[in-house]
Amino acid sequence: MVGLTAATAAPDQIAYMDAAASTAVGMDYKQRFVASLDAGPGQTVLDVGCGPGTDLARLADAVGGEGSVIGVDREPRMLEEARRRMADRPNVELLLGDLLDLPIPDDGVDRARTDRVLQHVADPARAVEEVRRVLRPGGLFGMAEPDWDTLAVADQDLDTSRRFAxxxxxxxxxxxxxxxxxRLCVRAGFRIRSVEPVAVLFRDFATANEILGLRRNSARAVQAGAMSESDAGPWLQRLERGPVVAGFMFYLIIAES
Structure with a gap:
């Protein structure tokens, strides 16, 4: 079947993150996310799970030469790439560390952010509490996270689309x-400043396939017995021909310590 012969291996993580950030919706929400964090000259901003440094330059511009940006990631490969990209940014510091045990002193930063990180951590509640520990009173914590339970792919075979999602x-x-x-922020003692839902929508097969892994994940689903090959093959063929409507809900949250 067309599409089910594709490799099921995950794409390169850095390439995937760059691709997601370069989509129209990715560029739009990242710009609004940084703006809503309201970082200013002289402040210290913490980017938790900074990855390959996708957003560090924008944050460094916001705080200026008198401010500082600290990027923390648990993956040495990510930090190596971030150091390469930030080589000309003296106000950016990169540290190896984990969100559940940040290498930052109490009340050490004015702003903190996570972008698609909390979906992966073992204990999100503890992670939120750890960020509150390092934020100064009145500091802001920005979070950008998807709700994968809202994923939907339009097709005449509703059952197969639901199985994929x-x-x-x-x-x-x-x-x-x-x-x-x-809920997690209020429990940790934050005050909620804003909650912004973002509809992440893909209208072309190439982008939807790259970000949602239509071929890759349908092949995995067939292997796992979650989808049948006789259903998944025609489903993919129809999506490849188009039109495509696929997406999910994404949340931007700003909380104050």
Missing amino acids: RFVAGRVRNPTIGRELV
């Missing part, structure tokens, strides 16, 4: 984290 959501450690952020 459930399979993808089931592969994420915290698939509904987007809708849970407000």
Whole structure:
């Protein structure tokens, strides 16, 4: 069947993150996300799970030469790439560390952010508490997280689309984290400043396939017995011919310590 012979291996993580950030919706929400964090000259901003440095330059511009940006990631490969990209940014510091045990002193930063990180951590509630520990009183914590439980792919075969969506959501450690952020923040002692829902929508097969892994994840679902090959093959063929309507809900949250 067309599409089911594709490799099921995950794409290169850095390439995938760059691709997601370069989509129209990715560029739009990232710009609004940084703006809503309201970082200013002289402040210290913490980017938790900074990855390959996708957003560090924008944050460094916001705080200026008198401010500082600290990027923390648990993956040495990510930090190596971030150091390469930030080589000409003296106000950016990169540290190896984990969200559940940040290498930052109490009340050490004015702003903190996570972008598609909390969906993967073992204990999101503890992670939110750890960020509150390092934020100064009145500091802001920005979170951008998806709600994979809202994933939908339009097709005449509604059952197969639902099977695909459930399979993808089931592969994420915290698939509904987007809708849970407000509760976790209030429990940790934050005050909620804003909650902004973002509809992530893909209208072309190439982008939907790259970000949602239509071929890759349907092949995995067939292997796992979550979808049948006789259904998944025609489903993919129809999507490849178009039109495509596929997407999910994404949440941008700003909380104050």
